[in-house]
Amino acid sequence: xxxxxxRDNPDYRGWLRLAQGRPGRHDARVxxxxxxxxxAWLESKGLPSVLVVGESALSLDWVGxxxxxxxxxxxxxxxxxxxxxxxQVEHGPAVFFIVETPAPxxxxxxxxxxxxxxxxxxxxxxxxxxxxxxxxxxxxxxxxDGCASAWSPKAMRSGQGAHFALEIHEHADLSALAxxxxxxxxxxxxxxxxxxxxxxxxxxxVWLFGNEGQGVADDLLxxxxxxxxxxxxxxxxxLNVAAAAAVCLFEQRRQQLVAAVRARTARQ
Amino acid sequence: xxxxxxRDNPDYRGWLRLAQGRPGRHDARVxxxxxxxxxAWLESKGLPSVLVVGESALSLDWVGxxxxxxxxxxxxxxxxxxxxxxxQVEHGPAVFFIVETPAPxxxxxxxxxxxxxxxxxxxxxxxxxxxxxxxxxxxxxxxxDGCASAWSPKAMRSGQGAHFALEIHEHADLSALAxxxxxxxxxxxxxxxxxxxxxxxxxxxVWLFGNEGQGVADDLLxxxxxxxxxxxxxxxxxLNVAAAAAVCLFEQRRQQLVAAVRARTARQ
Numbered sequence: 001x002x003x004x005x006x007r008d009n010p011d012y013r014g015w016l017r018l019a020q021g022r023p024g025r026h027d028a029r030v031x032x033x034x035x036x037x038x039x040a041w042l043e044s045k046g047l048p049s050v051l052v053v054g055e056s057a058l059s060l061d062w063v064g065x066x067x068x069x070x071x072x073x074x075x076x077x078x079x080x081x082x083x084x085x086x087x088q089v090e091h092g093p094a095v096f097f098i099v100e101t102p103a104p105x106x107x108x109x110x111x112x113x114x115x116x117x118x119x120x121x122x123x124x125x126x127x128x129x130x131x132x133x134x135x136x137x138x139x140x141x142x143x144x145d146g147c148a149s150a151w152s153p154k155a156m157r158s159g160q161g162a163h164f165a166l167e168i169h170e171h172a173d174l175s176a177l178a179x180x181x182x183x184x185x186x187x188x189x190x191x192x193x194x195x196x197x198x199x200x201x202x203x204x205x206v207w208l209f210g211n212e213g214q215g216v217a218d219d220l221l222x223x224x225x226x227x228x229x230x231x232x233x234x235x236x237x238x239l240n241v242a243a244a245a246a247v248c249l250f251e252q253r254r255q256q257l258v259a260a261v262r263a264r265t266a267r268q
Numbered sequence: 269x270x271x272x273x274x275r276d277n278p279d280y281r282g283w284l285r286l287a288q289g290r291p292g293r294h295d296a297r298v299x300x301x302x303x304x305x306x307x308a309w310l311e312s313k314g315l316p317s318v319l320v321v322g323e324s325a326l327s328l329d330w331v332g333x334x335x336x337x338x339x340x341x342x343x344x345x346x347x348x349x350x351x352x353x354x355x356q357v358e359h360g361p362a363v364f365f366i367v368e369t370p371a372p373x374x375x376x377x378x379x380x381x382x383x384x385x386x387x388x389x390x391x392x393x394x395x396x397x398x399x400x401x402x403x404x405x406x407x408x409x410x411x412x413d414g415c416a417s418a419w420s421p422k423a424m425r426s427g428q429g430a431h432f433a434l435e436i437h438e439h440a441d442l443s444a445l446a447x448x449x450x451x452x453x454x455x456x457x458x459x460x461x462x463x464x465x466x467x468x469x470x471x472x473x474v475w476l477f478g479n480e481g482q483g484v485a486d487d488l489l490x491x492x493x494x495x496x497x498x499x500x501x502x503x504x505x506x507l508n509v510a511a512a513a514a515v516c517l518f519e520q521r522r523q524q525l526v527a528a529v530r531a532r533t534a535r536q
Contacts, residue, residue, distance in 0.1 A: 233404065
C-alpha cells in the first residue's frame with residue numbers, strides 16, 4: 001500500500017494543482033472529489049487512474065469496494081492533514097479520483113441535437129450550460145478553444161453531474177465541424193435574427209452560444225443556418241449566456257413535447 | 269476640494285470594504301464603479317452620496333459634469349495608487365459612487381408580476397436572476413433574508429444593469445407579503461406539480477424561486493397557488509435556479525406575446 005505523508009511528494013503536489021484548478025501546462029487529468037462524483041465516474045467510465053483516500057476515509061463503507069477494485073499501484077493513502085488541504089469541500093470525506101480527461105472522437109457526421117460553445121470564459125457559466133443541455137436532453141457538447149476548462153473544479157461544481165451525462169468535446173474546431181453537420185446550426189444573435197417563438201424547432205438542431213461579452217464570432221455566425229433572437233425587454237442589454245441557452249433549449253423541448261402529445265392524441 | 273492620500277483614512281477604509289464585498293455590519297451603502305454603473309445610477313436615482321475620483325480620472329470628459337454637480341462636501345479626490353487598490357476592474361478609470369442602498373417601500377397590495385427569491389445564496393445566481401427578470405419585463409424583485417446581498421459587487425456584475433431596471437426589496441418577509449397578493453403565487457418544485465407548458469400564464473403572477481440546494485422553504489411553498497415543474501430529462505437532478513427562472517419567465521413571456529399577436533390579428 002502506497003502511503004504519502006509529505007507535502008513535498010511530487011504526485012501530491014500535482015494533485016493539489018489539479019484540485020485548485022491550476023493544472024500544469026500539459027496535465028490533461030481531472031480531479032474528482034467525494035462519493036457523488038466518484039460514483040458517477042465509476043458508472044459512466046470505470047475505475048480511476050489513481051484512487052487517493054485520506055487515512056480516516058479508508059474505513060468508509062462505500063470506499064471499501066472501490067479500494068479493492070483498484071490495482072495496487074493505482075491506490076494511495078494520504079495522511080489526513082494532507083488530505084484536508086487537497087479537499088475543496090468542507091467536512092467532506094477525503095476520497096479523490098485522479099482520472100484522464102475524457103477525449104471522445106467527434107463523429108464523421110453530426111446528426112443529433114447538441115450544444116456548441118464558442119469561447120465561453122466563465123467556468124460557472126460553462127458548467128451551468130452543460131447542466132442545462134443535459135436537462136434538456138442533449139447528449140453532446142462541443143467547446144471551442146478559449147472556453148473555460150470543462151473539467152475544472154468550478155465548472156464541475158456548476159455542472160452538478162452533467163459531465164457524466166454528456167460527451168464533451170473540448171478544443172473543438174467549430175468552423176471545421178460545421179461542415180460535418182446534417183442538421184441546422186442555430187445561433188443566437190441580436191442582429192438580423194428571427195424570433196425564437198416563431199421558429200419550428202421540432203427537429204433537432206445544433207445550438208451555438210458565444211462569449212459572454214462578444215457573443216458568437218463573426219466567421220462562425222456566418223456559417224449558421226438559423227439566426228435566432230429571444231424577444232426580451234430593453235430594460236437590460238442582453239441575457240446571461242446560460243440563461244439564453246435555457247430559454248432556447250427548453251423552447252425546443254416544449255415544441256417537441258407538444259408535438260409528441262399531439263401525435264399520440266391523433267393516433268388514439 | 270477634499271484629497272485623500274493615506275490608506276489609513278477611515279473613509280477610504282470603509283470604501284475599500286464595500287468595494288471588496290465585505291461591508292461593515294451596519295453599513296447599508298453601495299459601491300459603484302465606472303462610467304456605465306455611475307451613469308445608470310445618475311439616470312435612475314440621481315447624485316451619489318459621495319463621488320470618489322482618482323487623480324488621473326479627474327480630467328475625463330464624462331467626469332467633469334458629475335464633479336461639478338456634486339456638492340463640495342460630497343466629492344473626493346483619491347491619490348492614484350489608492351484608487352487602483354479600490355478598483356475592482358482592470359484598467360478601468362477610477363471613478364466611484366458611494367450611494368445609499370435603495371430601500372423601496374413595499375406596496376399595500378401586489379398586483380404586478382414580480383420575482384420572489386427565497387434564500388438564493390450565490391451572488392452570481394442572484395445577479396443573473398435579476399438580469400433575467402428585467403429582460404423578461406418584470407419590474408420588482410423581493411429577496412428574503414438569507415439571500416446574497418443584491419448590491420454586492422459580484423451580484424452587480426452579474427446583474428449587468430438589472431439593478432437599475434428593477435425595484436429591489438431586500439430582507440423581505442415573503443410569508444407576510446403573500447397576504448398582500450392580488451395575483452397567483454407560482455413556485456417551482458418537483459413534488460406534486462403541474463407541467464409548466466400546460467399552465468395558462470397569460471395573466472401576471474409572482475414567480476418564487478428558492479435556495480440552490482433546498483429549493484423553496486416548505487412553509488412558503490404551502491402558500492403557493494401554483495406548483496409548477498419544468499419537464500426535464502432525468503440525466504441531471506435539476507436545473508440551476510437561474511436557468512429554471514429563465515425557462516419559466518420566458519415561457520410566460522412567450523404566452524403573453526402569442527396572446528397579444530392573436531388579439532391584434534383578431535381585431536384586423
